[in-house]
Amino acid sequence: MANHTVKRESHGNHWMGLIAFILLLAGGAFSALWLITLADLPANKPMNITYGVLALGGLVASTMIFATLVRELRHSPVMPDNTRAEISRYLAKVRP
Template sequence: MALHMPHHESHGNHPMSVVGYLLVLSGFTAAALWLVFMAGGHVVPAILFGILMIAAFTSAVSIFVSLIHRNHHSPVLPDNTPQELDRYMLRYRR
């Protein structure tokens, strides 16, 4: 006997979108720390956080570009299929 579970529509966001978002947040944090350490004259931590900032932003951009071009998936809108986009726009953007 198969249990009938209610249909749950996916929110449509790719899991890597969350990773990209967290990388953007960590990039801004590293940028703030880079600026503070650079202004304070601490060279080694400034270089370290500068490198972390560049790595975080570069990784986030590569994830978003990969989602857009390779997977044809928007990292922002849940547009997996035209039907899901229509349901999303009807349900949340009315």
């Protein structure tokens, strides 16, 4: 039985890319809600602050996840890299 492990190999979509994309969508939705509550600012000040913090948190978290995945995987975490060079590298590294 072969006993070799390959570290940090990803071919196709990474599951953290999906979480980052959902956080990006949630950050956009909360930023829209934050903008809507600006119209009624004196009455909805706690909700305005809550939506602003959630929007900023979602956008910053998704940016950090995407940047980490791009740095570690060396290709986009959302779009798979299905070029001939990637296929040959996969066959050479993972399936020797």
